[in-house]
Amino acid sequence: MAGGHGTRFWPVSRKNRPKQLLNIIGDQTMLQMTVDRLRKIRFIEDIYIVVGSDLAKTIAKEVEGVPKKNIIVEPSGKNTAPSIGLVASHLLARDPDAVMGVFPADHLIVGHRLFSGALSSALKLVNSDHLLVTLGIVPSSPHTGYGYIQFDKKRSLEDGKAFGVKTFAEKPTASAAKRFLESGDFLWNSGMFVWKASVYLEAMRDHMAVHHEIMEEIGQTVGTGKYQSTLEAKWDSLSPESVDYGILEKASNIYVVKSEFTWSDMGSWNSYFELLPKKGDGNVVKGDGLVIDGGGNLIYSLGKLTTVMGLSDIAVINTDDATLIVPRDRVEEIKTIVSMVKQKGRDDLL
Amino acid sequence: MAGGHGTRFWPVSRKNRPKQLLNIIGDQTMLQMTVDRLRKIRFIEDIYIVVGSDLAKTIAKEVEGVPKKNIIVEPSGKNTAPSIGLVASHLLARDPDAVMGVFPADHLIVGHRLFSGALSSALKLVNSDHLLVTLGIVPSSPHTGYGYIQFDKKRSLEDGKAFGVKTFAEKPTASAAKRFLESGDFLWNSGMFVWKASVYLEAMRDHMAVHHEIMEEIGQTVGTGKYQSTLEAKWDSLSPESVDYGILEKASNIYVVKSEFTWSDMGSWNSYFELLPKKGDGNVVKGDGLVIDGGGNLIYSLGKLTTVMGLSDIAVINTDDATLIVPRDRVEEIKTIVSMVKQKGRDDLL
Numbered sequence: 001m002a003g004g005h006g007t008r009f010w011p012v013s014r015k016n017r018p019k020q021l022l023n024i025i026g027d028q029t030m031l032q033m034t035v036d037r038l039r040k041i042r043f044i045e046d047i048y049i050v051v052g053s054d055l056a057k058t059i060a061k062e063v064e065g066v067p068k069k070n071i072i073v074e075p076s077g078k079n080t081a082p083s084i085g086l087v088a089s090h091l092l093a094r095d096p097d098a099v100m101g102v103f104p105a106d107h108l109i110v111g112h113r114l115f116s117g118a119l120s121s122a123l124k125l126v127n128s129d130h131l132l133v134t135l136g137i138v139p140s141s142p143h144t145g146y147g148y149i150q151f152d153k154k155r156s157l158e159d160g161k162a163f164g165v166k167t168f169a170e171k172p173t174a175s176a177a178k179r180f181l182e183s184g185d186f187l188w189n190s191g192m193f194v195w196k197a198s199v200y201l202e203a204m205r206d207h208m209a210v211h212h213e214i215m216e217e218i219g220q221t222v223g224t225g226k227y228q229s230t231l232e233a234k235w236d237s238l239s240p241e242s243v244d245y246g247i248l249e250k251a252s253n254i255y256v257v258k259s260e261f262t263w264s265d266m267g268s269w270n271s272y273f274e275l276l277p278k279k280g281d282g283n284v285v286k287g288d289g290l291v292i293d294g295g296g297n298l299i300y301s302l303g304k305l306t307t308v309m310g311l312s313d314i315a316v317i318n319t320d321d322a323t324l325i326v327p328r329d330r331v332e333e334i335k336t337i338v339s340m341v342k343q344k345g346r347d348d349l350l
Numbered sequence: 351m352a353g354g355h356g357t358r359f360w361p362v363s364r365k366n367r368p369k370q371l372l373n374i375i376g377d378q379t380m381l382q383m384t385v386d387r388l389r390k391i392r393f394i395e396d397i398y399i400v401v402g403s404d405l406a407k408t409i410a411k412e413v414e415g416v417p418k419k420n421i422i423v424e425p426s427g428k429n430t431a432p433s434i435g436l437v438a439s440h441l442l443a444r445d446p447d448a449v450m451g452v453f454p455a456d457h458l459i460v461g462h463r464l465f466s467g468a469l470s471s472a473l474k475l476v477n478s479d480h481l482l483v484t485l486g487i488v489p490s491s492p493h494t495g496y497g498y499i500q501f502d503k504k505r506s507l508e509d510g511k512a513f514g515v516k517t518f519a520e521k522p523t524a525s526a527a528k529r530f531l532e533s534g535d536f537l538w539n540s541g542m543f544v545w546k547a548s549v550y551l552e553a554m555r556d557h558m559a560v561h562h563e564i565m566e567e568i569g570q571t572v573g574t575g576k577y578q579s580t581l582e583a584k585w586d587s588l589s590p591e592s593v594d595y596g597i598l599e600k601a602s603n604i605y606v607v608k609s610e611f612t613w614s615d616m617g618s619w620n621s622y623f624e625l626l627p628k629k630g631d632g633n634v635v636k637g638d639g640l641v642i643d644g645g646g647n648l649i650y651s652l653g654k655l656t657t658v659m660g661l662s663d664i665a666v667i668n669t670d671d672a673t674l675i676v677p678r679d680r681v682e683e684i685k686t687i688v689s690m691v692k693q694k695g696r697d698d699l700l
Contacts, residue, residue, distance in 0.1 A: 011657075290687070290690060290691065290694065292686065292687060292690060301673070304670070304671050304672060304673065305671065305672045305673070305691070305696065305699055306672075306673045306675070307361075307672070307673065307674050307675070307676075307687050307690075307691065308675045308676070309674075309675075309676045309677075309680060309683065309686070309687055310676055310677045310680045310683075311661075311664065311675060311676070311677065314661065314675075316673075316675060318668075318673055320654070321654050321655065322654060322655045322656075322657070323651070323654065323655070323656045323657065323666075323668055323673065324657050324659075325656070325657070325658045325659075325661060325664075325666060325675060326657075326658070326659045326660055326661070327659075327660050327661065330659060330660045333659065333660075336642060336659070337640070337642060337657050337659055340640060340642060340657075341640065341655070341657065344640065346655060349655055
């Protein structure tokens with residue numbers, strides 16, 4: 001899933017350069033890292049990318065080797081449930097037993113062996129049973145920025161690598177997050193899934209009947225000359241819906257694979273701050289930065305020097321045409337800033 | 351006086367673009383504004399500029415109309431007392447009765463009529479008597495960044511426009527500054543002076559005998575072929591000395607003209623902040639800036655957008671290759687930052 005136009009990494013991210021196309025970690029974009037991670041496990045011909053029409057060309061250039069026909073273009077953004085349904089329809093036309101893994105293109109994963117192991121467990125589950133499987137990350141901190149999955153210790157499969165899902169919990173308060181962490185039966189909801197394409201579409205039929213009907217109409221034209229016109233005619237009538245809310249929270253055949261790899265949804269500049277190595281004074285400097293008498297700062301400054309004196313716990317994101325300065329505990333409010341920049345008529349900076 | 355290489359306006363000011371060559375106020379450089387202010391009062395042929403050899407060419411380009419021979423080049427910086435002495439020697443060679451006004455090229459003055467009036471009073475004094483006259487500014491606030499002059503209310507001249515000087519006071523503490531302001535007999539020491547060239551050199555003879563001797567040797571060669579070689583041979587042996595400490599604090603024939611014009615020595619980014627109009631939230635924005643939920647900030651950002659959210663009373667100076675972020679009450683410490691930038695080997699940013 002490579003759509004999305006988040007503003008959370010503004011001013012580095014822009015409308016035409018969203019998070020999945022940034023190489024703020026390492027020298028590859030988040031999308032390239034995601035593709036590389038998967039091509040170690042499957043042939044590149046088996047990698048499908050779903051993306052909005054506005055970004056399709058840009059994305060295609062970024063992923064050398066992925067067949068052009070595997071780039072599934074949505075006429076408009078309808079959130080994750082329809083996106084996954086559309087790809088499932090394509091896969092089903094190719095192979096009625098097709099198994100699909102669903103991965104956001106803008107998440108960070110460290111530790112290939114553990115990632116690959118979690119996927120193997122998930123594959124065994126979905127091949128042997130009609131299950132919807134999600135990857136849940138063993139939490140390393142009482143993070144309040146993630147949704148959580150509570151699993152049922154009694155319903156264990158695959159030698160304790162997977163469990164039945166008891167409940168999905170929204171982003172918790174700090175005290176609830178602490179309780180979740182201590183309980184030992186909560187995992188971070190990673191937004192990565194494994195299931196048979198057919199099982200997903202069945203779940204859609206059960207829990208999102210209207211969506212399913214439209215998806216069926218589109219699905220029947222995959223591979224025919226009517227596909228594009230049917231897609232364009234039908235797609236807009238879909239109401240936006242997330243797979244979490246539309247299906248997972250309602251379905252009963254959901255299992256979670258307890259996953260130990262290091263994972264971040266890269267939800268904000270703070271995710272970035274948490275991931276990068278700190279200097280002795282607790283500052284993170286990417287590029288050319290100088291901090292005097294201050295700690296806990298994030299300085300992102302490529303191609304120019306940013307000097308900060310006497311300030312702590314702020315984020316400074318310094319690009320050629322726009323600079324953002326904000327306390328780190330308010331980076332979630334970048335949205336507000338971006339909407340004010342828009343109000344100022346500065347579309348060139350969006 | 352157009353020498354000097356202060357770092358107080360870094361990163362806008364640089365080694366080759368010191369404060370007097372910045373156009374941060376209006377569209378002229380501080381130097382050009384100083385020259386324009388004086389040419390309204392005197393012929394431009396009467397304006398002399400003293401400057402170090404490193405900046406001489408740059409300065410000459412900035413002041414169209416000032417005769418080249420009036421640009422007096424110091425082989426090296428020796429503070430104000432020798433600078434003024436050198437110019438006095440040139441003027442004396444031209445006219446034994448020459449009167450000189452001394453003006454730093456990097457001060458801001460608003461209110462030409464009052465400035466011109468103060469100068470007239472000073473000229474009357476020095477023409478009628480052997481006096482050293484300084485311009486003292488009626489303080490508008492208990493500023494702790496300026497030196498003060500206490501005048502003697504009983505020794506008044508020119509209908510109460512000028513007074514004998516009782517004492518020079520260094521930069522005061524906050525409480526002393528408040529006392530000074532309330533007393534009504536303290537003025538800001540502006541560093542602007544008026545006197546006959548001959549009277550200045552006599553004062554130098556009385557209070558800086560060694561300097562005077564060297565200055566005499568140089569002065570005797572002004573207008574001859576031996577000038578340049580004598581200057582270069584003798585100048586380096588002068589010890590650096592300010593006119594305040596070397597002469598004014600020791601001389602007894604000093605009067606101060608009580609001056610009402612708006613004046614700032616532009617000693618730091620805070621001077622700049624104080625001068626510029628505030629927006630409703632108390633922020634000063636020069637260029638393209640956006641402040642959300644914060645007040646008392648100074649944003650200097652030309653050709654790029656600087657957005658600040660949730661921070662108050664900071665200065666952000668954003669240039670193409672270097673950005674400075676510092677609480678406004680610590681802008682006086684820019685020196686420290688500049689020396690660390692030097693330590694990092696970034697001479698390109700100095």
